[in-house]
Amino acid sequence: MHDFAAMDALLREQWSEPGERECLPCYVGRMLADFGCANKFRWVTRWREHNAPGAVALEQRFVRRGARCDCEVALKIYPDQIPGADPPVPCAGVSRRGSTRPCGVRPRPPPPA
Ligand SMILES: [Zn+2]
Ligand SMILES: [Zn+2]
Numbered sequence: 001m002h003d004f005a006a007m008d009a010l011l012r013e014q015w016s017e018p019g020e021r022e023c024l025p026c027y028v029g030r031m032l033a034d035f036g037c038a039n040k041f042r043w044v045t046r047w048r049e050h051n052a053p054g055a056v057a058l059e060q061r062f063v064r065r066g067a068r069c070d071c072e073v074a075l076k077i078y079p080d081q082i083p084g085a086d087p088p089v090p091c092a093g094v095s096r097r098g099s100t101r102p103c104g105v106r107p108r109p110p111p112p113a
Contacts, residue, residue, distance in 0.1 A: 016043075018046065019091060021051075021094050022051070023091055024102065025073075025081035026081070026091035026102070028047065028070050028074055028078075029074060031043040032070055032071055037070045039068075041069060044058065044062065044073055045059065052099070054098055055100050081102045081104075092104065
């Protein structure tokens, strides 16, 4: 009998791997859409470990700016980067690997009237 649970975990693992040059907000947005928020820095930390291992203070920086979990990072730190674009906009990629800057591919929503 095949171990479907293990296969599922493997697929999940590959799917939740940040792209080589995928930017932080695009990755977090993609993961939030598929897996949701765990009320902690799950995707931010995963992205940092993969793509910006030097940015050790990333989470603390977000906490200081009022975000304590992945969805708050999306809402408060990158409000015009992760609006849940439909269809989803693919990440344009960061120019330098390790950069925590957004790729800026998502259009800024119109200012509130
Ligand atoms: Zn959250
Ligand atoms: Zn991006």
